[in-house]
Amino acid sequence: MLFDVVYGCLSKAYGEHVQESPESPTFIVSTTRPVLVRVSALSGDASVVDIATWLVRAGEVTQEMQGFLLRRAARLRFGKPALDQDGDIILEHSLFSESFDCAVLVRLVELISSVASDLERELVQKYGKYGGAQSK
Helix, strand or coil: CHHHHHHHHHHHHHHHHEEECCCCCEEEEECCCEEEEEEEECCCCCEEEEEEEEEEECCCCCHHHHHHHHHHHHHCCCCEEEECCCCCEEEEEEEEHHHCCHHHHHHHHHHHHHHHHHHHHHHHHHHCCCCCCEEC
């Protein structure tokens, strides 16, 4: 089962910094910022592993902020900024079970964390006052 493989990969790379979330099948990896890793079933035998972290509590997302996020997304080689159901800005990436690899998962956890920190800094500097952006 992919859930067990993901847990093994994360445990080997991060040891005690991996916690299974009460919202199983989800893990929280404590890197420089918390990164969520969730395993979800798709149709048939296929599954997907989502890697995500929260950037800022967006408040009101202005058209200018939307434009900034779209332009920034075009420069990212992995992951995508998005709004979650609470209106918070997140950075996420998905791996499909057919192409799953432990080394890729661990690298993506690190990259999502690092890029999210940079993007969060940019958002707060640019929109902190009138866009309502606040660090999570």
